[in-house]
Amino acid sequence: xxxxxxxxxxxxxxxxSSVINCTYTDSSSTYLYWYKQEPGAxxxxxxxxxxxxxxxxxxxxxxxxxxxxxxxxxxxxxTQTGDSxxxxxxxxxxxxxxxxxxxxxxQVQP
Amino acid sequence: xxxxxxTPKHLITATGQxxxxxxxxxxxxxxxxxxQQSLDQGLQFLIQxxxxxxRAKGNxxxxxxxxxxxxxxxxxxxxxxxxxxxxxxxxxxxxxxGEGREQYFGPGTRLTVT
Numbered sequence: 001x002x003x004x005x006x007x008x009x010x011x012x013x014x015x016x017s018s019v020i021n022c023t024y025t026d027s028s029s030t031y032l033y034w035y036k037q038e039p040g041a042x043x044x045x046x047x048x049x050x051x052x053x054x055x056x057x058x059x060x061x062x063x064x065x066x067x068x069x070x071x072x073x074x075x076x077x078x079t080q081t082g083d084s085x086x087x088x089x090x091x092x093x094x095x096x097x098x099x100x101x102x103x104x105x106x107q108v109q110p
Numbered sequence: 111x112x113x114x115x116x117t118p119k120h121l122i123t124a125t126g127q128x129x130x131x132x133x134x135x136x137x138x139x140x141x142x143x144x145x146q147q148s149l150d151q152g153l154q155f156l157i158q159x160x161x162x163x164x165r166a167k168g169n170x171x172x173x174x175x176x177x178x179x180x181x182x183x184x185x186x187x188x189x190x191x192x193x194x195x196x197x198x199x200x201x202x203x204x205x206x207x208g209e210g211r212e213q214y215f216g217p218g219t220r221l222t223v224t
Binding site for chain 1: 112114143152153155158166168200202212213214215216217218
């Protein structure tokens with residue numbers, strides 16, 4: 001079955017690195033995504049990783065994928081107050097819809 | 111700005127009523143997806159259209175229906191509204207309807223049923 005889990009809350013200090021974790025259960029996932037949602041806004045696609053990759057880096061963002069453990073993480077380097085938002089991971093199993101986790105609220109303290 | 115537009119931004123209506131939410135996909139995108147975001151259910155996929163045809167269905171209630179028009183805009187119709195239908199409704203679009211295509215989300219329509 002499809003199930004994507006994330007921790008609900010993460011608090012970091014400005015300038016530190018943030019690591020947001022996600023686990024999924026469907027081994028047929030081919031693409032995994034990270035979306036950001038700011039208050040009152042829609043979901044913004046941040047980055048994605050194909051299932052045959054272990055890592056993808058995009059400026060301050062690093063995505064790590066451990067297929068064996070079905071674990072995905074998003075690292076944000078030098079976290080800024082503007083990074084405060086809810087972060088969703090989502091899996092694409094080829095059934096043409098994304099399955100989202102419940103979201104992790106990132107709070108960045110100055 | 112993702113390029114996906116949704117109207118209206120906010121909608122307040124009474125139980126038993128019917129509403130229509132509208133979505134225009136990004137230029138060039140053929141596929142439209144509808145999602146519902148609520149506090150208790152999280153973000154749930156409702157339905158997908160690709161080039162005018164229904165492609166996939168998720169947890170969409172029978173009281174809800176959607177369509178995609180020849181100009182590729184889509185409408186989500188919600189009828190016999192209940193208090194529990196209060197939620198944020200998002201539309202997303204992608205170039206194709208298959209897997210591995212980034213979905214770009216609109217700003218959402220916040221529906222409040224009183």
